[in-house]
Amino acid sequence: MTLIDGKAVSAQIKQEIAAEVEQIVAAGGKRPHLAAILVGHDGGSETYVANKVKACEACGFKSSLIRYEADVTEAELLEKVEELNQDADVDGFIVQLPLPKHISEQKVIEAIDYRKDVDGFHPINVGRLAIGLPCYVSATPNGIIELLRRYNIETSGKKCVVLGRSNIVGKPMATLMMQKATPGDATVTVCHSHSHDLKKECQEADIIIAAIGKPNFVTADMVKEGAVVIDVGTTRVPDATKKSGFRLNGDVKFDEVAPKCSFITPVPGGVGPMTIVSLMKNTLLAGKKAIYL
């Protein structure tokens, strides 16, 4: 069994990005600039945004953090989005989700100029991904593809089961895995809360990508000997032994599943760090105007 070390891979990619940024700057080019809007003080969001800012530093990017209290109006937020759309210094920006209930997330996402939408959530980027055109790919699926690539995991013709059909993980993940590409070319099955034979589908899978948000959902009896298991779950579970009072728990019952796997990602330290590094890669692409002018 090989433990997929997302932390190490992401550290390496950040170095690669930093080296490229220094070359760009040395050649008189512009340092990529990522802006992030954070609304309110949700603990998870605070952590994610702080990690993104830190990753920007590691990559040699400029970063800006724009904060609003949870009572910001939708109109104020949309005005800031438009300002960032117009700001030539900002190459890409994200609005950290979730947003307070009185603000329409979809409206905010659609207000972002798709050419700066480094989260890849705008319908144009989602559509271009489905069609197979160059675009900003959603960070978590993109990070998983990168792990499969760097560990030389064969996907062509394999049975890949994606657990979960969310817009930001399950659906784009399925799209990427079925694309004519390497990694890709897999036979992809998407299972979700309504699936009757989820267990059977998993038992037959060569690759399981669990993004269902239920701690320890995937158990040993659901996994074939030699399978590749990618765990996207990051549920916060109370844990008195931790300073923070909680730990991150994956969708996979790691201790019993790992011995059966050829490859498996841990939580934390698997998919998580790759998600952030994918955002950095999109920001680099934005800075280079590599996808859109």
Added chain:
Amino acid sequence: MTLIDGKAVSAQIKQEIAAEVEQIVAAGGKRPHLAAILVGHDGGSETYVANKVKACEACGFKSSLIRYEADVTEAELLEKVEELNQDADVDGFIVQLPLPKHISEQKVIEAIDYRKDVDGFHPINVGRLAIGLPCYVSATPNGIIELLRRYNIETSGKKCVVLGRSNIVGKPMATLMMQKATPGDATVTVCHSHSHDLKKECQEADIIIAAIGKPNFVTADMVKEGAVVIDVGTTRVPDATKKSGFRLNGDVKFDEVAPKCSFITPVPGGVGPMTIVSLMKNTLLAGKKAIYL
């Protein structure tokens, strides 16, 4: 075994649309107007466009056919697209594919104003479909969903195998079948030319949607007793007994598969007529400005 009668269903839907159009016009509203651009004289394309114009008449729509010889330049075509984008009388329009090799189909598709893209091929409509937002849905998948609905075929939790991963059928079909919706909520597997276990996937499927473009590809041994089989294939096969010199052949070996099915679509007279009627439904939506203003 129930034969799904796409011809009858599509005739009924055209009547429903025509009745609504007469109401709209009687109330002083605008008669929906579909324009079609046809380049060259490909036999298949001529037939499709002629059938679309005929369907417009049946629905009470205004239609315009704009023809170009095969040597039209990309620039000329793009100019016409822009003209139709600007023409307030045209509610929706299509450019019949395929186009001659010297013209980029993708460029033409992206030049169409997504609010008039009643084929649903523009990245914005593709992306909105993936996200689950209101949009123009690609005609063939939409027609199949309508057949499943009108025949009350249960899809929730069922195993649905889609054969083929094309941008206009396989991928959007998979998206619709896995969506939180009725029909929908299926466990969806997409198989294609690289799949190792395509046969096994089919054998376990409650619903097979074949869109692989290989005549008689799906044989009886691949189909479970009681399965629903939807045949999207329309390959032209030489046939001396036909006036045209050819017949349309589906992806399913109908004679041997049909006896095992609970429901099956014939070719012709199954999915084909529904595809055109889906375009009519999109045109009605465009005329009513029901999706975009």
